[in-house]
Amino acid sequence: MHMKSVTEPPARERILLTAHDLFYRDGIRATGVDRIIADSGVTKVTFYRHYPSKNDLIRAFLEYRHQRWLIWFKDALERHGKDVHALVPTLAEWFESDDFRGCAFINTVGELANDLPEVVDIACRHKEDMIAAISDLLPASVGVEELSRTLALAIDGAIVRAQYDSTPANALRAVALIIAALIP
Amino acid sequence: MHMKSVTEPPARERILLTAHDLFYRDGIRATGVDRIIADSGVTKVTFYRHYPSKNDLIRAFLEYRHQRWLIWFKDALERHGKDVHALVPTLAEWFESDDFRGCAFINTVGELANDLPEVVDIACRHKEDMIAAISDLLPASVGVEELSRTLALAIDGAIVRAQYDSTPANALRAVALIIAALIP
DNA sequence: TAGCATGTAGACAGAATTGTCTACATGGAG
DNA sequence: CTCCATGTAGACAATTCTGTCTACATGCTA
Numbered sequence: 143m144h145m146k147s148v149t150e151p152p153a154r155e156r157i158l159l160t161a162h163d164l165f166y167r168d169g170i171r172a173t174g175v176d177r178i179i180a181d182s183g184v185t186k187v188t189f190y191r192h193y194p195s196k197n198d199l200i201r202a203f204l205e206y207r208h209q210r211w212l213i214w215f216k217d218a219l220e221r222h223g224k225d226v227h228a229l230v231p232t233l234a235e236w237f238e239s240d241d242f243r244g245c246a247f248i249n250t251v252g253e254l255a256n257d258l259p260e261v262v263d264i265a266c267r268h269k270e271d272m273i274a275a276i277s278d279l280l281p282a283s284v285g286v287e288e289l290s291r292t293l294a295l296a297i298d299g300a301i302v303r304a305q306y307d308s309t310p311a312n313a314l315r316a317v318a319l320i321i322a323a324l325i326p
Numbered sequence: 327m328h329m330k331s332v333t334e335p336p337a338r339e340r341i342l343l344t345a346h347d348l349f350y351r352d353g354i355r356a357t358g359v360d361r362i363i364a365d366s367g368v369t370k371v372t373f374y375r376h377y378p379s380k381n382d383l384i385r386a387f388l389e390y391r392h393q394r395w396l397i398w399f400k401d402a403l404e405r406h407g408k409d410v411h412a413l414v415p416t417l418a419e420w421f422e423s424d425d426f427r428g429c430a431f432i433n434t435v436g437e438l439a440n441d442l443p444e445v446v447d448i449a450c451r452h453k454e455d456m457i458a459a460i461s462d463l464l465p466a467s468v469g470v471e472e473l474s475r476t477l478a479l480a481i482d483g484a485i486v487r488a489q490y491d492s493t494p495a496n497a498l499r500a501v502a503l504i505i506a507a508l509i510p
Numbered sequence: 511t512a513g514c515a516t517g518t519a520g521a522c523a524g525a526a527t528t529g530t531c532t533a534c535a536t537g538g539a540g
Numbered sequence: 541c542t543c544c545a546t547g548t549a550g551a552c553a554a555t556t557c558t559g560t561c562t563a564c565a566t567g568c569t570a
Binding site: 167168169171172243244247248249251252253254255256257262265266269288291292295296297298299300302303305306307312313315316317319320323324 | 351352353355356427428431432433435436437438439440441446449450453472475476479480481482483484486487489490491496497499500501503504507508
């Protein structure tokens with residue numbers, strides 16, 4: 143048959159993108175590999191050749207999510223002026239998007255930390271890179287490290303708040319208040 | 327046989343306590359009812375007579391967790407002086423406990439929100455009561471509502487941070503900084 | 511005393527889980 | 541030309557999951 147069009151991404155990538163959407167939207171344990179296989183339109187053999195176990199796919203998902211999210215985050219911060227006041231509109235953009243479902247790393251740690259401890263390390267690296275991106279918004283000075291860690295913590299709080307509030311308004315206002323209070 | 331000692335709690339309560347520990351520690355989807363049945367030492371018929379479906383047990387777990395956590399939280403705040411400076415030592419007490427696994431409501435929303443939307447409502451009610459407990463630490467004035475919401479958001483951030491850091495030090499320092507910056 | 515809630519023991523059903531297996535096709539690289 | 545990575549189709553195995561079923565025991569209360 144070989145009906146593979148030129149625009150169609152190869153199987154490995156289709157699996158990863160499908161897994162990303164399902165894992166992020168429905169959770170990891172709630173998503174069976176059969177579903178990923180069906181939705182990505184590959185066969186079981188193809189799937190297991192690329193990802194010998196579901197855990198391998200989970201790791202690949204987190205790695206991919208990390209890169210994708212960070213690229214978006216840095217780009218949004220630049221678009222909004224690349225200083226500390228870019229944070230709130232950047233978060234607003236994310237929280238208001240239709241497929242917003244919180245932070246994939248916070249969710250995954252909550253779901254799998256006991257079973258697959260390495261997700262904690264992956265989440266830590268993710269947050270470190272997020273903190274570094276926040277640092278880049280601040281003028282270099284003593285205390286910038288601690289300040290960006292504190293801002294990142296407030297942002298994590300805003301992410302989970304936006305996840306169970308019906309609108310992101312409260313989350314955004316709170317994080318704006320914290321930023322205003324912390325920045326002299 | 328009927329070897330029921332007077333101190334042994336009735337089956338319904340044993341099931342709930344066992345479910346609480348397993349759900350909170352390992353996650354909800356990771357915990358099968360068979361495991362809860364075995365650990366609580368009841369039979370399947372007894373289990374399903376009290377909780378006709380796993381979802382019923384999940385609801386009961388969240389309800390119980392809410393009450394238990396809030397009682398502890400208010401008590402700890404009183405023990406630490408019942409003003410805004412009681413927050414950090416109260417959180418320290420929690421974060422340093424051996425079985426700390428983050429906020430059961432944040433974790434459950436991340437895991438189940440798509441499948442069981444009512445957990446979002448339960449989590450919102452929980453957070454509202456948490457916010458009310460924080461309000462009680464502050465002198466009544468205009469803006470106390472918004473201030474406690476903001477503090478609660480910072481606390482949520484600290485909870486998830488403490489969940490993937492190996493020590494709660496960074497989480498506690500950040501929340502202390504935010505409190506200091508917000509309180510005049 | 512009769513009814514009822516609560517309890518026990520464990521087999522069973524039906525679906526979903528992850529993962530393996532055989533058998534075959536195709537296209538590019540050495 | 542031959543090897544090999546990549547792909548297809550779908551049966552199969554082994555386990556785990558939630559939930560149901562029969563049959564029986566006990567203790568409280570109307």
